[in-house]
Structures are given as structure tokens and as C-alpha cells.
Amino acid sequence: xxxxxxxxxxxxxxxxxxxxxxxxxxxxxxxxxxxxxxxxxxxxxxxxxxxxxxxxxxxxxxxxxxxxxxxxxxxxxxxxxxxxxxxxxxxxxxxxxxxxxxxxxxxxxxxxxxxxxxxxxxxxxxxxxxxxxxxxxxxxxxxxxxxxxxxxxxxxxxxxxxxxxxxxxxxxxxxxxxxxxxxxxxxxxxxxxxxxxxxxxxxxxxxxxxxxxxxxxxxxxxxxxxxxxxxxxxxxxx
Numbered sequence: 001x002x003x004x005x006x007x008x009x010x011x012x013x014x015x016x017x018x019x020x021x022x023x024x025x026x027x028x029x030x031x032x033x034x035x036x037x038x039x040x041x042x043x044x045x046x047x048x049x050x051x052x053x054x055x056x057x058x059x060x061x062x063x064x065x066x067x068x069x070x071x072x073x074x075x076x077x078x079x080x081x082x083x084x085x086x087x088x089x090x091x092x093x094x095x096x097x098x099x100x101x102x103x104x105x106x107x108x109x110x111x112x113x114x115x116x117x118x119x120x121x122x123x124x125x126x127x128x129x130x131x132x133x134x135x136x137x138x139x140x141x142x143x144x145x146x147x148x149x150x151x152x153x154x155x156x157x158x159x160x161x162x163x164x165x166x167x168x169x170x171x172x173x174x175x176x177x178x179x180x181x182x183x184x185x186x187x188x189x190x191x192x193x194x195x196x197x198x199x200x201x202x203x204x205x206x207x208x209x210x211x212x213x214x215x216x217x218x219x220x221x222x223x224x225x226x227x228x229x230x231x232x233x234x235x236x237x238x
Contacts, residue, residue, distance in 0.1 A: 029110040032083035033057050037065040039101040041075040041093070048098070051077065065101070073232070075099045079225075083107075086126065091146070091225040095232045102224045109219050111211040119208040119217060121152065127201035130183060132168040134195055143169045144229040148199070150179075152206055153220040160206045168195055 036054040053063040062082030069075045073095030081087020081103045089101040111117045132144045149163040161179040173193040177183065185194035211217050 029112050031057070031108045031110070032060045033106045033108060035060055035063050035082055035087075035103075035105045037063040037079040037081065037089075037101075037103050039065045039067065039077040039079050039091075040099070041067070041069060041077060042098040043069060043071060043073040043075055043093075044096050055082075063103075073097050075227075077101050079103050081105065081223075087223065088126075088128075089148075089223050089225040091227040093227045093229055096230050097228065099227045100224070101226070102222060104220065104222045107219045108216050109208070109211065110216040111213060114213050116210050116212050119211050121206040121208055121219065122203065123206075123221075124203050125182070125199070125201045128199035130164055130166050130197040130199060132166055132173060132195040134168055134173075138168065138170045138231060140170065142231040143167060144231055146227045147225065149222075149224045151222045151224075153218075153222075154208045155218050156220075159208065160204075164197065166195070166197065 034054065034056040037052065038054075039051040040048050041051075042048045051065050051067055053065050055061045055063050060083050062080070062085060064080040065077060066080070067075070067077045074093055075097050076090070076092035077099055079089040079101035083105065087103045087105070089103050091099040091101045093099045109119055111119075128148070130146055130148055132146060134144070138144070145165065145167040147163070147165040150161060151158055152160040162182050163178045164183050165176040167174055167176075173195045175183070175185075175194075175197065182200045183197040184200060186196040186198065187194050208217060208219070
């Protein structure tokens with residue numbers, strides 16, 4: 001089995017532990033249009049099961065998708081958040097699994113002054129973890145993979161992002177990165193490629209450009225995690 005940070009009883013799990021964050025935008029008036037938590041899982045190569053919770057204006061409230069399955073193969077999902085609180089995503093699995101989680105929030109930022117204003121999006125990332133916990137050697141086509149992606153969009157265009165895909169096969173472990181590098185390897189004591197990465201936290205600030213007088217900017221931020229594997233009976237975690 002392959003697993004992640006979330007571990008249940010004696011079974012190993014494989015997952016991507018997403019980071020949660022607090023967010024705010026400075027440009028006069030901020031109105032949340034929608035928040036959504038969507039997820040899916042497939043076990044043993046079977047059908048994909050979708051899960052979703054959405055809240056739209058007016059009266060946007062927090063959403064939460066929480067689901068764990070144990071049936072030989074295992075999956076774990078927790079994707080949550082709201083307009084005025086932290087949000088996060090975690091995906092995990094064991095055996096043969098494909099698990100995905102996504103939190104998304106859409107806000108309108110309006111400059112209600114008589115002059116153009118520069119907008120800045122400030123957010124704080126709470127440290128997280130990306131891990132393939134391999135407890136015995138993989139063989140043949142067995143693999144374990146976990147990943148995380150964060151994307152900030154202004155009027156539909158990405159202005160900041162970070163993505164990491166961590167994959168372990170019989171040949172070893174590799175990390176594929178794009179966007180800002182937030183990931184620090186935990187070097188294994190026995191040598192070889194690291195299969196655990198901590199996700200740096202801290203305060204981030206993104207320039208969203210100038211909003212004209214009376215104009216509105218559409219701000220969207222997405223946090224996505226996934227865990228996939230085909231390593232039944234191996235006893236490893238991701």
C-alpha cells in the first residue's frame with residue numbers, strides 16, 4: 001500500500017497534504033461570489049465517485065467535503081473553506097486509488113473611489129507536507145504519486161502559482177515543479193532521493209495591477225491536491 005500524511009490504524013495511506021491559508025485583498029470593496037469544494041475518488045480501478053459542496057452569493061457560507069473509504073483499497077479527502085476563514089485541501093489513498101480535491105473561491109474587488117487604485121492580494125500560507133512514505137521497495141509498474149497546485153487568477157489570467165508533483169516508482173523518486181518553489185526536501189538518512197517535502201509557510205503579497213475608478217476586478221484562487229497509486233500490498237505511504 002501507498003499512503004500520505006493521514007494514517008489510519010495500521011494501514012498506510014498515500015496523499016498530498018494541502019496547505020491552508022487566510023486571504024484578503026486591498027482595493028476598497030471585496031464581495032465573495034462563490035466558494036466551492038469539489039473532490040473525487042476511484043478505488044481499485046473502479047468508477048470515479050464525485051463529491052461537491054458549493055455556496056454562492058448572496059449569503060456565501062463555508063463549505064466542507066470530508067470523505068474516507070476503506071475497502072481493501074483506501075481513500076481520504078478533506079477539502080474545505082469559506083470567504084472569511086482559512087481553507088485547505090488534503091487527498092490520500094492506499095493500494096490502487098485516484099483521489100482529487102479542489103477548493104476554489106471567487107471574489108469581486110471593486111474600486112469605489114474617484115481615482116485609479118493599485119490592488120494587492122495578501123495571503124498567508126500555513127506550512128504543509130507533500131510525502132510519499134515508501135516502506136518497502138516498489139516493483140514492476142507499481143507507483144505512488146502525490147501533488148499540490150495553487151493558482152491565483154486576476155480577471156481569468158493566472159498571476160501567481162505553485163505546483164509540485166512527487167512520484168515514486170521502482171526506479172526512485174522524482175519531483176516536478178512549476179511556478180514558485182515552496183518545497184524543501186527532507187533528506188533520507190540512508191541516502192537516495194527524498195520522498196518527503198515540507199511546504200514553506202509565510203506571508204505572500206501579489207500585485208494585481210491598477211483598478212480604474214468604479215471598476216471591478218475578478219479575483220479567483222484555487223487550491224488543488226491529488227494522490228494516486230498502484231501499489232497494492234506494498235506497505236508504503238505517500
